[in-house]
Amino acid sequence: MTTQKNHQLSPTFSIEVVAENAVLLSWPQQISAKQHNNIIALQSALNQQLSSLIVDSVASYHCLMIYYQFQLISTEALIERVTTISTDTNYALNNPDDNSSSEQQLQVCIQIPVYYDTQLQWDLQKVAQHCDISTEEVIKQHSSTIYRSYALGFTPGFCYLASLPKVLSVPRMSSPRTKVPKGAVAIAEQQTAVYPNESPGGWHIIGQTPLAMYQCKNGKFIPTITVGQRVQFYAISKTEFLALEQRAAL
Numbered sequence: 001m002t003t004q005k006n007h008q009l010s011p012t013f014s015i016e017v018v019a020e021n022a023v024l025l026s027w028p029q030q031i032s033a034k035q036h037n038n039i040i041a042l043q044s045a046l047n048q049q050l051s052s053l054i055v056d057s058v059a060s061y062h063c064l065m066i067y068y069q070f071q072l073i074s075t076e077a078l079i080e081r082v083t084t085i086s087t088d089t090n091y092a093l094n095n096p097d098d099n100s101s102s103e104q105q106l107q108v109c110i111q112i113p114v115y116y117d118t119q120l121q122w123d124l125q126k127v128a129q130h131c132d133i134s135t136e137e138v139i140k141q142h143s144s145t146i147y148r149s150y151a152l153g154f155t156p157g158f159c160y161l162a163s164l165p166k167v168l169s170v171p172r173m174s175s176p177r178t179k180v181p182k183g184a185v186a187i188a189e190q191q192t193a194v195y196p197n198e199s200p201g202g203w204h205i206i207g208q209t210p211l212a213m214y215q216c217k218n219g220k221f222i223p224t225i226t227v228g229q230r231v232q233f234y235a236i237s238k239t240e241f242l243a244l245e246q247r248a249a250l
Contacts, residue, residue: 013086015079018065021055023078025064031162031190033148039064040228045085053078059227060151061160109146109230112194114185114207115241116142123204127187130170138206139235141165147192147231152223157196157213159225164190176202183209185233192233207233210245 016024025042027035036059043059046066055067068078116139118125128135147161164187172188177200180186184195186203195201196213215222225231236244 021070027062113236116207173202
């Protein structure tokens with residue numbers, strides 16, 4: 001069994017050996033678009049420059065997991081390569097609050113249609129009451145914000161989006177639902193997300209989208225939202241929802 005070791009690179013970046021074929025890169029535990037840009041940039045550089053060694057890599061809010069072929073390179077050698085690449089490519093890993101060139105570039109913003117409704121026993125009215133605002137203001141606040149995709153997880157196609165306007169901050173439900181409908185648009189704490197399939201869930205449902213969160217083509221899983229992308233929701237009517245839902249089923 002591999003003994004865990006910590007290799008501290010700086011106050012804002014460290015590497016931990018978590019398995020014989022995996023290391024975990026960690027940054028401060030915070031929601032920061034600039035820090036996340038650095039993580040995504042380093043992930044891209046590592047995947048390109050160490051393509052013959054890296055099996056997979058997974059980025060999230062403040063971490064980057066790297067799975068590598070331990071038969072081809074030692075842990076110490078891998079860590080040295082990762083450190084060199086992070087320094088040479090100058091992704092400001094030790095100062096994540098600096099402006100990143102990738103952050104300044106124009107990115108495509110994924111538009112997600114949402115049917116916000118209070119008649120389907122969802123949580124829109126409850127959220128409005130908790131936040132002491134109207135349901136119309138909940139919709140306005142939620143749909144006027146441009147979110148960043150920070151991580152994929154929980155279930156295939158489920159993407160964690162942040163940050164919600166502070167006025168919409170609500171804790172997770174004390175008693176999670178056993179069944180959340182496919183396409184449910186929900187919020188919790190600083191985050192919002194779309195449930196790609198029917199599943200249990202403890203976030204507050206404020207609407208539903210007819211847009212599929214992933215596709216499977218030729219045996220390949222293709223998520224609608226990938227890590228690092230920008231996302232914005234927009235309100236649609238029930239008639240529009242039903243029409244889009246029917247079109248998607250064809």
